[in-house]
Amino acid sequence: MEARRDRTGDADYRVDDAKARQGDPQSVAKSPREFERRFGVPARTVEGWEQGKKVDVAARVLLTVIEKEPEAVERALGIS
Numbered sequence: 001m002e003a004r005r006d007r008t009g010d011a012d013y014r015v016d017d018a019k020a021r022q023g024d025p026q027s028v029a030k031s032p033r034e035f036e037r038r039f040g041v042p043a044r045t046v047e048g049w050e051q052g053k054k055v056d057v058a059a060r061v062l063l064t065v066i067e068k069e070p071e072a073v074e075r076a077l078g079i080s
Contacts, residue, residue, distance in 0.1 A: 028070045039066055039073060 029035035032043035032050075041062060049055050049063050066073050 028066060038079070039070075039077070041066075 029038050032046040035041060035046045036043040039062075041059060045055055045059050046063070049059070055063070062073070
């Protein structure tokens, strides 16, 4: 993942290559809508993340944790 700076100086994190991510939301849920129902992350955010578009830091962190430890997130959210 490469950080770029936008006009405001904020880092813009984008996934340059799908292989750069070890996980895949599709392995956790069959669709962005199912992902939204399961974890509360908006489907549009998941879709953007899958496409390598900019997502806010909190969403990026949550999606990264979900891709690596979805059960831990479910336990923390009380949805197991």
